[in-house]
Amino acid sequence: MSENAIRTKELVKTFPKGVRALDGVGFDVAAGSVFGLVGPNGAGKSTTVKILTTLSRPDSGEAEVAGLDVLRRPDAVRRAIGCVAQKSGVDVQATGRENLLLQGRLYGMGGRELERRVDTMLERFGLTEAARRVTRTYSGGMQRKLDVALGLIHRPRVLFLDEPTTGLDPEARADMWTEIERLASEEGLTILLTTHYLEEADRLAARVAIVDQGRIVAQGAPDALKSELHGDAVHLELDAVETNGRVTAALAHIGDVRDVTVEDGRLLHARADNGARAVPVMLQALEAQGVPVVSVTVARPSLDDVYLKYTGRRFEEADRAAEVTR
């Protein structure tokens, strides 16, 4: 089947306080693929997942999951999907095994079949030994694995992973990546992954959509998005804040240099076919204008650069800004 497992169109959601969380989000996810929704905190990723998993309702727009309309047939959608929310949903007073058994029963499973499925899940996620321990005693990584196991117990067709690795230490994150790669190779399972780690989407997702302030600003295969950028990213840090436009003017006539943006008056981003060759010329031009440069970075294109190109901001800045305004 080459059908789309998820289809969304023009999703709009405004919170009661008037904050516009989604401002016309639309994307499709092919069945059996891994799709990454990437964006800084507060971009609207979780809100999108909450709508697709029937937890929340949009003000307007359409959404279908596994061929089912999320607004008209929420209960059928619920049976078809598994969801690992951003916030762990583990009942910390129950054991790992009890958590899984209850979850299975809520999906109408029971008896021997459920017992076997629970054992399989525990083993698969390396939780067999801890199965009879109250989950309050689990590490963050173990709780997160149990979350994924809870999302999979009923063999869903579509799995939502909302920031599955946020807050995990590097080792647990690597573990989770391996696990997601393994899931992705499983027959027919569609995964929608949200993350604010660009490298995570780059590694795991076949296609990504970059979300910014409730809108999708770019989507495609990570490699295709990066190759659209043509060339290396050059980042310069200026010694002092420059606001009078002479910086962009100075660099405007260097043939190889494009997409010049200045962030906060001090961080200069540009793109060049050959970064190593462009940098000396750029430095010279800035020197001639009396603009001292503190540091220079040249990098192969990354999703971060894609983000910068479409939003005019660096990803980390946007992420930090979102933390502050929260």
Next chain:
Amino acid sequence: MKTLRHTLHLTVRQVRNFLRQPWYVVLSLAQPIIYLLLFGALFKKVVEIPGFTTNSYITFLTPGIVVMSAMFAGGWSGMGVIDDLNRGVMDRLLVAPTSRGAIMLGRVTPQVLTILIQTAIIVGLALLVGGRFAGGPAGAAVLIVVSALLSIGVASLSNGVALLLRKEESVIAAVNLMLLPLLFLSSAFLQQNLAPQWIQDFAKYNPANWAITAGRTALMNGASSSGVMKNTLYLVVFAVVCTWLATRAFRSYQRSV
């Protein structure tokens, strides 16, 4: 059918988690005992007021304490909802095809079990310290039923408040602001005809008083005494309406996430 099945599973979860906190179990069972003995000692002489028709205050007070414990246990129910909200358990249940009614009932039915045990302990203790109940086991059964109905209604309201406001403080405020007046504007501690007229008028619309009147009449005079049936029916309506309201609160919650 699904609602019943899910209620059972969620009740099991609730009871199991409750039993994992032994101190909490002991405290919640000991509290009404303390109230019975303290209030019993404090107001011992109340029965000497002219017009008081019972001659043992413990006998009079016992159904009041049972209903009071049930009502407050119900009131605190929302704290568990807040905990589930904070821990993400509520969202997990809502994203699964869990019966919404069962999410509410699964919090309320464990309380009925608690009330059963509490009532046995309180009535047993009252018998030890001199209380006498002409209504016998049938009367005690009625007391349990009306306490459970009141507790279901109050717990549902508490759960609804928790879903709408999502702060522990709001549940605490609602419990103290609503339940304490309901308790004092009832005949829990004092025979109704000895209270000021306005309190008597208010008590007619007070669910706590319905439960106390029905429970006390049944326990002291027998399950088939007049007034028992009427007040029990009021409580059935109260419990059903509150449960329905609380289930509606899910819609409001889901609109706001």
